[in-house]
Amino acid sequence: MRIEEFSEGISLKRSVDSGTAEQRRVVQEIIDGVRTGGDGALLRYTEKFDGVFPDSLRVTEEEMNEAYGALSEEEISIIREAADNIRSFHQKQVRNSWITTDETGSLLGQKITPLDAVGVYVPGGTATYPSSVLMNVIPAIAAGVERIVMVSPPGKDGKLNAAVLAAALIAGVTEIYKAGGAQVIAALAYGTETIKKVDKIVGPGNIYVALAKREVFGDVAIDMIAGPSEIAVLADETASANEIAADLLSQAEHDTRACSVLITTSMELANQAVLEVESQLESLPRKDIAEAAIRDYGRVIVCSGLNEAIAAVNELAPEHLEILTAEPMEVMAKIRHAGAIFIGRFSSEPVGDYFAGPNHVLPTNGTARFSSPLNVDDFQKKSSIIKYSEEAFQKNQAKITAFARLEGLEAHARAIEARKPGNGV
The missing domain is CATH 3.40.50.1980 (Nitrogenase molybdenum iron protein domain)
Known part of the structure; x- marks a missing residue:
């Protein structure tokens, strides 16, 4: 040092780490395979890379209860208290829609809408990351996301880690699948017979997961490519x-x-x-x-x-x-x-x-200059609201048409002029 x-x-x-040419080729092949082959391809890749062919992709309620019971009362208590701390912090981040009006009666505002569906990737294999479950799931729930899908690669016994499943149950996610790697990123992005597609994918993974997230970005949103x-x-x-x-x-x-x-x-x-x-x-x-x-x-x-x-x-x-x-x-x-x-x-x-309580999913590699920790805003989107009054329209229509013509967009100008008194209804 x-x-x-x-x-x-x-x-x-x-x-x-953008991977080798061979790694990028493999990831693209996997994504294409799952995109066209659905569950069958997902299961084949799970067998190939994780050494297990699950009886079913989805984790059952019995498996979750079994995992919960496998942990000691002290371990469950610690996870619950951590979840409470994380929940309390992130609930304070929740934004509300807002509307304002001016003296002409025009109405402007912003509508906050949670994403419909989010996929949470949790690393598996020999690793145990219940904290990753809490940090990714709880802000999504606070944001109001209705469908949260958790995925994680199974162990050699075909099961997911008990602490990970217990954390999922405590956090409040019940749609969980036993699949990992680039193949499950493709499933989340494009959907299969069993796994319906999501709008955003969050959570850390190995180089193949990172490359897959980068590849599907644009068809779905992602959180970040963490270093x-x-x-x-x-x-x-x-x-x-x-x-x-x-x-x-x-x-x-x-x-x-x-x-x-x-x-x-x-x-x-x-x-x-x-x-x-x-x-x-x-x-x-x-x-x-x-x-x-x-x-x-x-x-x-x-x-x-x-x-x-x-x-x-x-x-x-x-x-x-x-x-x-x-x-x-x-x-x-x-x-x-x-x-x-x-x-x-x-x-x-x-x-x-x-x-x-604050999120541990953080910007790396100097990106903290312009990026923030994972937070409730990452699971919501914003729509602008514009309800212009007739008074404001008449006051500003000439300025708007002039601006349109400044940009050479005549149809924009005519759309405004069509609403001038005497033009149409």
Whole structure:
């Protein structure tokens, strides 16, 4: 983990993984196959890639109840409390339609409408991501989406992970299918005999899922093409090197391309943090992954003062930002670009991953400069409302026709003139 001084132009950007030519060819072949072959193709690909041919694609109520019963009371209680926290946060994001009128009686407004159907992809196999279920499903429910479809690849036993199914039951989604990969992305986008198409697909996946989402975008909406996880810790001399190292490693263990950065005003803290990272790595179960990430993408940036450190953060636009300084709220007010901001030593990044309430689906790879966390707005669309009064029309019709002719659109101008007194009814 190298130590360097701040310089303008620093970046967290890693090359976007657009897959190999062969991977893109395979994904296109899978999408075409499911689009024309429906359930049969979906089942064949599930057998080919997941090693299982499900008796049925849809998860039954009995399977969900069995999964729920397989978890301990403590585990269920924790998932329920996390769901309550996430629900409470996202319900505050809900927008309402609005209408305003002016002195002429014209009516203008905005109509908020939830999407009809959303597909939620949850990674499967050996992984367990009940938190991903909660973070993707709950905002959609808060937005008012009526049909939420969850999909996840089955294990070798033909079942989905018990914690994932329990989280789905707690979150409130019951239409669940045992299929994953590019094949189920195609099913969600275009529909099969069993799975009706959706309007938007959200949720993380491997490179084949990411490529498939990119391929079907335009026929359906998608949330984002997320890159490897990243964390920046902004710290001064008051911070603990031990805690900083633990937080940096919490992201490094995700992926060999995960990025962990310490931005500090203290060279002493920088040196201590590097030693702590090296020490803590030794006992990590996922040491090989974290060690590679720290070696290739770990950095310590030493700044001359807090203003320079804040400038560094805004340049990086990190997915996760922790602020560990003497006056963190003052620092937070000057941050312009970060996916999620964690303030103070008790706001360690995993607090946000699992329990606090804000969404953990965040913009990566510098896109926090212009993107936001997954939220209720992502599951709603907006329609403009225009009801012009006769008085306003007569007042402004000449300006509108002039603007139309400025653009060379004569039919636009004539559509206005057709409504002038004496022209028609």
